[in-house]
Amino acid sequence: MDIIEDGDIMIELFLEFDISVFSVLMLFLILVTMGHRKDTMSYSSRLFRRLIFVNIFMLILEIVSWQFDMKPGRFNWYANYISNMLFAWSAPMISCVWASYIDYRIFGSAERLRSRWFYIQPLLLNTVLIIINLIVPIIFSVSTTNVYARGPFMWLIVLINSIVLAYLCFLAYKNKATIQKEVVFVILLFVFLPAITAGLQVMIYGVFILWPMMAVTLVVTYIFLETTSTSNDYLTGLFSRVRVDEYIDYLLSTNQQFGVIMFDLNDFKKINDTYGHHQGDAALIVFSKALSKVFANEKMVARYAGDEFLVVSNNIEETQLKKYREQLEEVLDHELRTWKESVEIAFSMGYHDCDMTENPSYKILLNEADKKMYIDKRKMKID
Numbered sequence: 001m002d003i004i005e006d007g008d009i010m011i012e013l014f015l016e017f018d019i020s021v022f023s024v025l026m027l028f029l030i031l032v033t034m035g036h037r038k039d040t041m042s043y044s045s046r047l048f049r050r051l052i053f054v055n056i057f058m059l060i061l062e063i064v065s066w067q068f069d070m071k072p073g074r075f076n077w078y079a080n081y082i083s084n085m086l087f088a089w090s091a092p093m094i095s096c097v098w099a100s101y102i103d104y105r106i107f108g109s110a111e112r113l114r115s116r117w118f119y120i121q122p123l124l125l126n127t128v129l130i131i132i133n134l135i136v137p138i139i140f141s142v143s144t145t146n147v148y149a150r151g152p153f154m155w156l157i158v159l160i161n162s163i164v165l166a167y168l169c170f171l172a173y174k175n176k177a178t179i180q181k182e183v184v185f186v187i188l189l190f191v192f193l194p195a196i197t198a199g200l201q202v203m204i205y206g207v208f209i210l211w212p213m214m215a216v217t218l219v220v221t222y223i224f225l226e227t228t229s230t231s232n233d234y235l236t237g238l239f240s241r242v243r244v245d246e247y248i249d250y251l252l253s254t255n256q257q258f259g260v261i262m263f264d265l266n267d268f269k270k271i272n273d274t275y276g277h278h279q280g281d282a283a284l285i286v287f288s289k290a291l292s293k294v295f296a297n298e299k300m301v302a303r304y305a306g307d308e309f310l311v312v313s314n315n316i317e318e319t320q321l322k323k324y325r326e327q328l329e330e331v332l333d334h335e336l337r338t339w340k341e342s343v344e345i346a347f348s349m350g351y352h353d354c355d356m357t358e359n360p361s362y363k364i365l366l367n368e369a370d371k372k373m374y375i376d377k378r379k380m381k382i383d
Contacts, residue, residue: 020059023215047101054094059211069148081142089130092122095164122160165191177339178282182224233303236288244302259353262369265307266346290332348377
C-alpha cells in the first residue's frame with residue numbers, strides 16, 4: 001500500500017513539474033553532445049556550459065523549494081526556508097553568466113571579463129539583500145505554518161536582472177556594426193522570452209515556466225552560436241570556403257553560367273598591427289556585412305580565406321560591376337560611420353566570367369579573378 005502511495009506521489013510530482021524535468025533532460029543532452037563533439041575546448045563553450053549548469057541548478061531548486069511548502073513539521077519549515085533562500089539568492093546568477101558569455105561573444109577577450117569580475121556584481125548585491133532578509137523579510141518569508149510568501153521588495157531581484165539585460169542590449173547596440181547578427185538575435189531572445197514568462201509567473205502564482213523557457217533560450221543559443229558548421233564562416237557568418245568550393249563545383253558540373261568576384265582588403269595587416277587583431281576581426285565583420293547587403297541578390301557571398309572574399313554571381317556586365325563597386329563603397333562608408341572607429345577599410349576586386357564553351361576549371365576561374373584583383377590593387381596604389 002505504501003509503495004502504491006509513493007508511486008502516486010512520484011507521478012503527481014512529475015505531472016506538476018513535467019516541463020521542468022524535460023528541460024533538465026534537454027540541457028543534459030546538450031552537455032553530453034558538447035562533450036562528445038569536443039566543443040568544450042573553446043572559451044566561449046566553457047562559459048556556455050556554465051550557463052547550462054546554472055539553468056539546471058535553478059530548475060532543480062525550483063522543484064525542491066515547492067516540495068516543502070505548506071507541509072507541517074520543523075524539518076519541512078527549515079527545508080522550505082533554506083531552499084527558497086538559495087533560489088532567491090541565485091536568481092541573478094544566470095544573468096551574470098549570460099552577460100559574461102555575451103561580452104565574450106562581442107569582444108572575444110577573457111582579460112576584459114576578468115577586469116569586469118565576470119559580471120558578478122549583481123550577485124554580490126543580491127547577497128546583501130538575502131542577508132538583510134534573514135533579519136527583515138523584505139524578499140520572501142515563510143510563516144510559522146510553513147507557507148511561503150513573496151516579500152515587498154522581491155521586485156529588487158527582478159530589477160537587478162533587468163539592469164544586466166538592459167546593459168547587454170546597450171552593448172549590442174553600441175557594437176552592432178561589428179558583431180554577428182546571430183549574437184544580436186540571441187540577446188533579444190534572452191531578453192524578451194524570459195521577460196514575458198517572468199511576467200506571467202509573477203501574475204499567476206504557482207506557474208513554473210520561467211526556467212523552462214530559459215532552457216529553450218539556451219537550446220536556441222546553442223544552435224545559433226555554439227554549433228560549428230562547415231557551411232558558415234565562424235567569424236563573419238558568411239558561407240565558408242568549403243561551401244563555396246562545393247557550390248562552384250556543382251555549377252561547373254551542371255554547365256550553369258556564372259561568374260566570380262574576388263575581393264581583398266588593402267593593407268589589412270596594417271589594421272591588425274596598428275589597432276590589434278580584435279579590431280582586425282571587427283573590420284572583417286564590417287566588410288562582410290557590406291558585401292551581404294550589396295550582393296544580396298547574387299548566388300553566394302563567402303569568406304574565402306583571411307581577408308579574401310568571394311561572390312558567386314550571375315553574369316555581370318562591366319557597367320554593373322562598376323555600380324557594384326560604388327554601392328559597396330557607399331555601404332561600407334555607412335557601416336564605418338556606424339562603427340565610430342578611425343579604421344579605414346579599402347578593397348580591391350577582380351571579376352571573371354565563366355565561359356562554358358572553353359571547358360573551364362575551378363582553378364583557372366579563381367586564378368583569373370585573382371589576377372584581375374591584383375591588377376586592381378596595383379592600379380589603386382598608383383592612383
